[in-house]
Amino acid sequence: MSSSEWGAWTGGGAADRILAALDSVDPFLDEAWVTPKGSLTAEECGLVLARARAKKARFEALELALVRQGEACDIGKLTGSPNATVYLRTAQRYAQSEASAAVGLARVLDKEARLTGEALAAGVVSARQAGVIAEAIKKLPEYVGADERDRGEEFLIEAARTHNPDELRRLGESLLERIAPEEAERLLGEELERKDRKAEQKRSLRYVPNGIPQSESVQITLPVWEMELLRKIIEPLAEPKKGPEPDTRPIEQRRGDAFAEALGLLAAASTAPVRGGRPPQVAVTIPLDVLLKGTGAGTIDDTATLIRPRPCTCPCTDPKYGTPKTTNETRAAKSAAKNPGRAGEPTQREAAGQEEGRTAQAGKPKRPSPDTGALGDGIPPPRTPAQRPQPNTEPGTAGPEAAIDPHDGCPKCGGGGSARYLGTDGTPISAATVRRLACEADLIPVVLAG
Template sequence: MHQIQATLATIAAALDEATDANPVFLATPDKADVLARLEQITARVAELRLRVIASAQDVAEEVGARDVAAWLVAQHRVESPAAHATLRLARELETRPVVRARLAQGRFSLEHARVILRGLDDLPDDLPAEVLARAEVTLCDLAGEHRPKDLRRLTSHLLEVIAPEVAEAAEAEAIRRLEETANANATLSITDQGDGTTRIHGIVPEVVGHRLRTYLQAYTQPRIAALEADGKVQPRSRLLAHAFAQLLENTDPTRLPAHGGDATTVVVTMTLDQLRAGLGVAWLDDGTPISTGETRRLACTAGIIPAVLGGNSEPLDLGRTRRLFTPTQRKALALRDKHCRTEGCTVPTAWCDAHHDQPWSHGGHTNLAHGSLLCGHHHRRAHDPNYYTDRSKNGEYRFRLRNNRGTFSTDMSSRLPST
């Protein structure tokens, strides 16, 4: 009889003797000792099983199976993914004699062994043999002192411990490969949904995602300003969507790459009467319709070209981005306004847009006397035809919702100017 068969027979006989033994009669220190010894025995039996699996290809060939993992699935109803993962682990242990020996001694668990093997596989391929050997011993020593989760974290700093002279170069190469893969996998799709929305889906390198997140956070309103009309806090996903819109609107088009022989611009077309009356719709250069209120709001901050047409559809004016407030003007507005100029709103100037108090279509100018800082929420209100805009004596904005009859939804209409 082979030694392995004899060992298994001994284990089976011993287990038979303990089948009816009740652990409740063990003293507490004895229970602790039994549990510790069972952990060791479990690891040792697991190693023995893996050692046999690694050499059992002939068992699979005997019945025409592809490998011993397929044999386990067919003969012992083992789940296929688990069986093949076990076979891979058995083959990996064959190439790591120190890990296999320590597991056979019950020095650590099978999960520890998996973490060690993964950590060794993640090391650079061109490391000297003596460094790899030192790494294997070091991880096996650490496994006796740390949980698998903690050991997994330590493997990322392994080279810094065993070979600091090559750690920096290896880390740089690993990062380079990671970035190369990220750039190769980058993708972005922009799909119109047909309901007034566009779905944007993308996978970008981590550094790009970090930069976008940082930019959007600069536009995200403080919690006090992130409330819906009913007082509920807006979802963060919605705040980020609005912040993304603000980021695009505040991008300087003169700094974008040339597009079709000219700086990239967005052209909005509408008639002069529509712009002045706030009625009807405008069209982007790809035919997308937008409201006149949205057009006016965009004209405050975005680098758009409003192509205003006369009665015969001839261009009356092609606006220029000098309608945008300059950085110097924004600083002056910030010093003057301190925060959003809406009554009761304290959103700081860093999160505000520069708004034209008098629209361009009505002779407004881009200067300090005709400008105010409004947060994104109130800037949309200022250009929303469903709201009436009023100014207090100290210049603060106030908004009142109109009802369906064009009058005001409150009894304050008697003291508000007529529209």
């Protein structure tokens, strides 16, 4: 039912009429409250709950209409408040954020989202859904016509029947992308710039005592693009050292040693450590027009840096990291149990494998393709670029199990894990930050649909 169908009250005594209507509801609410609810079935409870939410939405629509009228008639003067927001907070005991939100939503529903206000008054949408719809309509640029606004508003009101406020907010964002893609791109760029500035302001490095003699820990917080650069410096230096004896350092120790080596290289030179003739790099993809305008966003798309783990060399008895075959340690134990006199000697199969390994080392065969995994070598297939390289760095991750990236493989030697991309796939970054990085970057032009 629309406001035109309800009719407009033009006579006097509007306050008396509204108060009488509100008072008439009390007996029915009392009846609903005292009615025993323990006998309700699940279906009945769902039906009653939906009806109660619809009635609540209608009451909230009336409340917002009264807030809007109170602001128009300067209701704050009743208590000496400077505005309606302060009056609601002091006289009506609203929370500060609640008062501001109520006044703001009342304004938008009265002017820019009248259809949403009518839907709220009819109980079709909740107050939170109405706030999301009003926010989406308010974000539309001025050049969007009234008809397009109405169609977008009607679309969101209809979607509110099957979507919660969070889902409705995403639909509202896509609505802006459909109706005004340039404005959506500008807003995205501004949001990313704010996040970039916040990430830069949150840079930190703390020295933390760890209780180990002659040792100290650090906690580093960096923006995502700078953390990618740090990974590109550390991970190549953290590769196991080649030599007659296997490198048995745990992967965390290798990274710590790599960090110390990087500090030594940095102290001895004015540039970052370079191996293979090129400095560490982070790839960023961005359209040329966005780069030139400086508004919008690019993406960190650095999935080309694939790190291949080595087989577990402990040997590891954990089936997650060891080879599917019986490990050397297990075979040696079984052989010693069967032949106590030959304990410690390699079996015929092990001797053949050692000889084969020496022959292969002399011939230096070609390494397997990084796009395939060999389970027989204890190396699972590579992870896809969509999988994040460091799951333990996601927000909310904590505890001992988050101390090691499970894709690093064996906690001791780092072998037997899955191939992983050090780069980040599709993470947005503001155009302003990309332009700053591009000052000293190699640019690779790519023409699409040229």
